[in-house]
Amino acid sequence: MQLLVFLLVYPILWCISILPFRLLYFVSDCLYVLVYYIIGYRKKVVRQNLALALPHLSEKERLRVEKESYHHMVDGFLEMIKTMTISDKEINKRFTFTNMELYDEYEAKGKSIAIFCAHYSSYEWLLIMNKHIKFEGFGIYKKIRNKYFDKLVRDIRGKFNATLIDTKETTAVMVSNYKKGIKGVYGFAADQSPKVWKAQHWTKFMGVEVPVHTGAEMLAKRMDMNVLFVKGEKLGRGRYQATFVPMVENPKEVPNYELTDMFFRMVEQQILEKPEYYLWTHKRWKHTKES
Template structure:
């Protein structure tokens, strides 16, 4: 059944991916009508999240952010499909880096990097970065249930010399990478919600205490990797600008969880500056009423 689904769906995805951007965004506008106006995909979750973290915003303001978010979400879906066939030149034109020298300077110091990212603006086109740096790129991801689509995603990422590894593969892969003297950069999207009973740390995110992922920080300390924050802005439709901010080159010097909290503060700033481009469909604050006594 997995293969059948793949051979039925893949041709449609490929045909969409070769369309020019003007047509692509026309399809996105139609998708917005269905996703937001007709089906209301996760609309309740989106509005609950926005009301929770922006209690002082009016109903009209929440409505405006919600609508703009769904427009952006539909663009992201189509841009992800476009990744299948987009040229390197086109990608470089649409996803620019303001200070790639931050990464290359760390490379000159032979520092491998933990790149901490959020589900903000565009995280799908980050992989073009590998064409501008000497580090070998690893992306930590959750394996897709359909093994054929999983292979497709890996193949798309590999176009720009990025290798996807699962959470379970991360530690042994990066330990071996260090033993081999490899210069690596590993991307972690660390802003979503871990299972409450497995969380090592709880802290405030957007003013609400929640469990947080700490794996990126712990790995950076274990392997003495620099920690860099990846900030993305949406300049206009289909165009993004990324800026790197070094959190620390010496993670072992920091008390546990302070690096994670510094990362979350930077994510908060992104969201407060422009909430339209954060991924509001996930129940990020679902464990807020389950704070263990040790963390209260």
């Protein structure tokens, strides 16, 4: 059944991927109407999240953010599909780094690097940084149930020299690399909500106290990695840039959870600047201290 679904869907994805960007965004505009107005995908969740996280905005302002965030989400989904056939020249033109020299300085320090980022702007295209680095790049992701689509995702990201690690394999792979002296760059999109019974730390995120993942911090401490935050920005439709921001160079010396708290303050700053480019459909505030 998995293979049948893949064989039916793959030709559609490939046809979308070869569309010129102008047509791609026309398709996105049509899908936006379907997803937002007709299906209403997770609209209740989005409105609850926006009300909790952005209470300082009026209902009219939150509605604007809501609509623009859906448009951005659909654009991002199609841009991910476009990655199947996009050329290096095209994607390098559309996703740039403002201070790659800072990253190079961190490689020169001779320690593996943990990259903290959020589900903001174009977190999918961030993987092109692997074309510009010397260390081996690893992306932490949640395995897709359909093994054929899972392989497709791995192959797509492999175009950018990125090796994907399933969340269940992360610790074992990182420890193995550390013992072998393999210098790596590990990307963590660490702004998801953990299962509440697994939570080891709570912090305020957009003014609401919630459980947060601490695995990225603990692994950075255990493997003594330098830590960078990536601030993403959307310059226009299909055009993005990213900036590396130093966090810590000696995580073992930082009190537990301080690095995680620092990360969430940085994510908050991004969101407050341009909330429409955050992925509001995920249940970030499903569990709160009050509830």
